[in-house]
Amino acid sequence: MTNLMPLILEHLMIVLIAAFIAVFIGVSLGILSYWVRYLDKAILWTAEIIQTIPNLALLAMLMIIFGLGNVTIIAGLVLYALLPIIRNTYIGLESVPSHLKDAARGMGMSRLQRLMKVEMPLSFPLVFSGIKLAVVNSLSIAVMGVLIGAGGLGYPIYRGIQTGSVERILTGAIPVVLMALILDYLMSKVEKRLVHKGTRG
Amino acid sequence: MKRRIKLISVVLALALAVVSFSGCGKDTIVIGSKDFGESVVLGEMFAQLIEKNTEIKVTRKLNMGGTFVCFEAIKNGDIDIYPEYTGTGLTAQLKMDVVGDPDEAYRIVAEEFDKQFEITWLQPLGFNNTYTLAVTSDVYEQYGVETYSDLVKISENLVFGAEHEFFDRQDGYDGLVAFYGMKFKGEPKKMNTALKYQAIGNGDMDVTDAFATDGPIKQYNLKVLEDDKGFFPPYYAAPIIRNETLEEHPELSGLLNQLSGLLDDEAMTELNYLVDVEGKSVEETARDFLTEQGLI
Numbered sequence: 001m002t003n004l005m006p007l008i009l010e011h012l013m014i015v016l017i018a019a020f021i022a023v024f025i026g027v028s029l030g031i032l033s034y035w036v037r038y039l040d041k042a043i044l045w046t047a048e049i050i051q052t053i054p055n056l057a058l059l060a061m062l063m064i065i066f067g068l069g070n071v072t073i074i075a076g077l078v079l080y081a082l083l084p085i086i087r088n089t090y091i092g093l094e095s096v097p098s099h100l101k102d103a104a105r106g107m108g109m110s111r112l113q114r115l116m117k118v119e120m121p122l123s124f125p126l127v128f129s130g131i132k133l134a135v136v137n138s139l140s141i142a143v144m145g146v147l148i149g150a151g152g153l154g155y156p157i158y159r160g161i162q163t164g165s166v167e168r169i170l171t172g173a174i175p176v177v178l179m180a181l182i183l184d185y186l187m188s189k190v191e192k193r194l195v196h197k198g199t200r201g
Numbered sequence: 202m203k204r205r206i207k208l209i210s211v212v213l214a215l216a217l218a219v220v221s222f223s224g225c226g227k228d229t230i231v232i233g234s235k236d237f238g239e240s241v242v243l244g245e246m247f248a249q250l251i252e253k254n255t256e257i258k259v260t261r262k263l264n265m266g267g268t269f270v271c272f273e274a275i276k277n278g279d280i281d282i283y284p285e286y287t288g289t290g291l292t293a294q295l296k297m298d299v300v301g302d303p304d305e306a307y308r309i310v311a312e313e314f315d316k317q318f319e320i321t322w323l324q325p326l327g328f329n330n331t332y333t334l335a336v337t338s339d340v341y342e343q344y345g346v347e348t349y350s351d352l353v354k355i356s357e358n359l360v361f362g363a364e365h366e367f368f369d370r371q372d373g374y375d376g377l378v379a380f381y382g383m384k385f386k387g388e389p390k391k392m393n394t395a396l397k398y399q400a401i402g403n404g405d406m407d408v409t410d411a412f413a414t415d416g417p418i419k420q421y422n423l424k425v426l427e428d429d430k431g432f433f434p435p436y437y438a439a440p441i442i443r444n445e446t447l448e449e450h451p452e453l454s455g456l457l458n459q460l461s462g463l464l465d466d467e468a469m470t471e472l473n474y475l476v477d478v479e480g481k482s483v484e485e486t487a488r489d490f491l492t493e494q495g496l497i
Contacts, residue, residue, distance in 0.1 A: 056266060059266075060270065063270065063273065068231075069279065146264050147236065147265055149265050149274065155263070158236060159264065161393070163476065163478075164395075
């Protein structure tokens, strides 16, 4: 398979763009539900409900709004990635020991300062594991993109299913698994370095 | 920290640019297809025919999730051309009653699509990929069924299974059993199109719907029955194209109409067999056929 590389790159690109957007929205919503108490249930429930919509149904609905192609699958991935990110951000912030929050308040830090200097660094490992989960999930959901005209590794996989060719299915599936392993490994590395730096500083 | 943010935004911007630009551009047309072998092969054939004979760039969106996705996409202008079937256009899209006469069916869809959706039906390719029913060779040997009417008498002993779409269509399961008075054993099984033949091959069901030109009919040694009372409408395949695209590129109509009549049932079944059963690549199958016909 000489023409597999562009498919792999497009697949990866779709997942990474979705991940960046999902991190931005997810972490913001996580912080919002931590700050604004009466919003937390609404936000988490909404994310949970989105998570339970079957993939193809969600993609078909998004297609009516975003049209065919990569934008739609990216939007779908973002929606599916929100729950683990929001939830982990929220739980991470909640679980910062209260004496540390009090100490920060006692030092006269503003709410934003407390968030950036104390609460976020301490909840970082949890937030990051939420992101990791979301990215790895996205890699496999992105396969469905082909059904709404997006690129990536879905084409060889679906054609393989249709022709009953295990070889073709694997041609598409193995790169997905490898990417998942590699991304997981790289992100764990980054996580260790950042956490290390966080506790040192 | 600032530098990192800058780096990330540059990467993100680049990535967005790459993704959004793949498929844009003035002189590009987008060809779609549904998610089964025949549709993908036809889509690929249209694409190669246009690429080899014109300056137009072609983006392929092959193997999309069924009739609904393709039809929404062409209405929205996300795709310009895809292969559709007269019977599907009539019942699934126009929500009209079944018309038995093939020429009449074509005339109606061509007229209504132009009026309602600004989409043109080009000339039919030749084959009639109608729905039909197929039974396993075991059932055939045991009961000697030849026609749908024969099937009615023994239907209570047989398990029926089909892809999801067949249960949602007017010309599908409900209409069929009501029309012939069939009563199959238990609840019908519903599954993905691609897994249907495997399921009947494994003996999970005895009767399934099939397209007359499906490759795997031969592979699994299935017996196709005769629709003796004429329930299923004709399904002649033709390229359909947005009127807007046709105005920009009037030469496309003549180009794609060269395919008209070239693909009879036998020729299409053969191509489907090559792709679905023998595993020949779609690109190669389409190219070989077009070369053989002297079109590229």
